[in-house]
Amino acid sequence: MTETGSERRAVVAKRVDSGRPDTTEIRDLARAAGYEVAGEVTQTRKEDPATHIGEGKVTTLARTVVETGATVVVFDNQLGPYQTYNIGNELPEGVKLVDRFRLILEIFGQRAQTRKAQLQVELAELRYELPRAEAKASLARRDERPGFMGLGEYDESRERDIKSQISRIRDELERIEETEEHRREQRRESGFDLVALAGYTNAGKSTLLRRLAEDVDVDENEDLHPDLDATAESEDRLFTTLGTTTRRAEMDQRDVLVTDTVGFVSDLPHWLVESFKSTLDSVYRADLVLLVVDVSEPTEEIREKLVTCHDTLAERNEAPIVTVLNKIDRVDDEEIQRKRDALSALAPNPVAVSARTGERVDDLRERIHAELPDYERERLVLPMTDDTMSVVSWIHDNAQVDSVDYGDQVVIEFEARPAVVERSRAKAGELVEASV
Numbered sequence: 001m002t003e004t005g006s007e008r009r010a011v012v013a014k015r016v017d018s019g020r021p022d023t024t025e026i027r028d029l030a031r032a033a034g035y036e037v038a039g040e041v042t043q044t045r046k047e048d049p050a051t052h053i054g055e056g057k058v059t060t061l062a063r064t065v066v067e068t069g070a071t072v073v074v075f076d077n078q079l080g081p082y083q084t085y086n087i088g089n090e091l092p093e094g095v096k097l098v099d100r101f102r103l104i105l106e107i108f109g110q111r112a113q114t115r116k117a118q119l120q121v122e123l124a125e126l127r128y129e130l131p132r133a134e135a136k137a138s139l140a141r142r143d144e145r146p147g148f149m150g151l152g153e154y155d156e157s158r159e160r161d162i163k164s165q166i167s168r169i170r171d172e173l174e175r176i177e178e179t180e181e182h183r184r185e186q187r188r189e190s191g192f193d194l195v196a197l198a199g200y201t202n203a204g205k206s207t208l209l210r211r212l213a214e215d216v217d218v219d220e221n222e223d224l225h226p227d228l229d230a231t232a233e234s235e236d237r238l239f240t241t242l243g244t245t246t247r248r249a250e251m252d253q254r255d256v257l258v259t260d261t262v263g264f265v266s267d268l269p270h271w272l273v274e275s276f277k278s279t280l281d282s283v284y285r286a287d288l289v290l291l292v293v294d295v296s297e298p299t300e301e302i303r304e305k306l307v308t309c310h311d312t313l314a315e316r317n318e319a320p321i322v323t324v325l326n327k328i329d330r331v332d333d334e335e336i337q338r339k340r341d342a343l344s345a346l347a348p349n350p351v352a353v354s355a356r357t358g359e360r361v362d363d364l365r366e367r368i369h370a371e372l373p374d375y376e377r378e379r380l381v382l383p384m385t386d387d388t389m390s391v392v393s394w395i396h397d398n399a400q401v402d403s404v405d406y407g408d409q410v411v412i413e414f415e416a417r418p419a420v421v422e423r424s425r426a427k428a429g430e431l432v433e434a435s436v
């Protein structure tokens with residue numbers, strides 16, 4: 001999917017008001033978009049209104065671009081339209097200027113595999129464009145002179161166009177979401193507990209998903225989710241998961257569906273988060289949320305990420321949240337304990353695992369089992385009709401059956417999720433009705 005080589009060679013640029021600019025994240029993002037990072041230019045100074053990094057630095061930037069043969073400059077800062085224009089003028093012809101948000105959109109666009117993800121990317125792009133089109137329209141209106149061609153009119157129509165596209169996409173997304181909700185309900189009724197993975201990008205969610213689902217046949221998983229990649233490949237790149245991937249896992253005889261969601265990213269603008277919000281639906285509707293963090297990161301960074309995740313989840317989530325400290329293979333026990341203590345207010349009683357090596361993943365399974373809603377016990381007496389056996393086998397499929405006695409009637413005792421018990425009662429009721 002990604003080309004490498006000179007066509008995808010980038011120079012990264014970053015300005016900070018004070019201190020030393022750190023380009024680690026923007027480099028990772030650039031690589032995630034398939035660019036080879038060939039150079040960097042950084043600047044510490046107050047923002048220059050005309051060129052953002054100052055005239056001298058723009059010259060350095062242009063030189064670096066020529067020297068490295070880059071075709072793209074990736075700015076970690078957000079550039080205004082005027083700054084973009086001025087910097088662009090100094091760069092060799094054909095060199096593209098991309099800011100952080102455009103870059104993230106580019107990555108999302110490349111990874112969007114499902115219709116829903118594609119629509120979300122489209123929506124995010126339109127939301128990015130809308131304020132720019134509005135600004136252009138108002139500038140054009142201001143500059144309009146009598147006798148001139150109505151430039152303002154053109155931009156106003158673009159603005160209207162964007163707005164109508166946004167509302168069309170929203171409608172379609174809403175329909176998709178209704179279908180998904182219906183599917184979740186069906187899964188719940190058929191005895192699955194729903195567990196969702198949440199957390200920042202690169203925390204190890206996809207790896208953990210594979211680890212939790214490893215005992216279950218992949219074919220089964222493919223059937224469960226025909227629209228998604230059942231192998232859930234995880235590469236050392238950001239955002240391997242765009243949209244959701246669901247796989248089946250077994251926790252102590254309970255059937256669990258584990259869903260991986262798009263990772264959080266720091267400093268995302270509101271409009272972007274908004275566009276991907278519905279990706280979190282599976283988190284909000286889950287029976288249990290596993291909030292995954294990378295324990296090898298500095299404590300303060302983990303803390304900030306936990307706060308953001310909790311704030312976002314708190315909007316609608318009602319399920320219990322278990323924090324998973326992942327990547328314990330990278331740190332020693334003493335450090336894990338120190339971080340556990342430091343984070344105890346935000347993450348009480350976390351589970352520490354290594355998704356990569358599988359170390360202590362069984363502890364996590366036990367914990368998941370313990371946190372899931374209790375099963376209800378039920379005893380049903382079914383009249384003997386033509387359909388009785390199909391009801392018995394449905395209960396077998398969806399519950400843990402303790403005993404079945406066949407006589408004139410069938411007496412079945414089982415344990416199951418409340419929703420399954422309810423469905424069983426309804427089915428038993430139908431049999432009774434049919435038998436009289």
Ligand SMILES: Nc1nc2c(ncn2[C@@H]2O[C@H](COP(=O)(O)OP(=O)(O)OP(=O)(O)O)[C@@H](O)[C@H]2O)c(=O)[nH]1
Pocket residue numbers: 200201202203204205206207208234235236237238239240241242261262263264326327328329330353354355356357
């Ligand atoms: N050392 C170590 N690396 C891990 C562990 N778990 C995951 N990783 C690595 O961390 C990187 C990111 O893992 P993913 O599973 O793709 O992370 P993710 O949270 O799904 O990321 P997004 O899809 O971007 O949201 C990969 O290189 C994994 O191999 C772990 O327990 N230990």
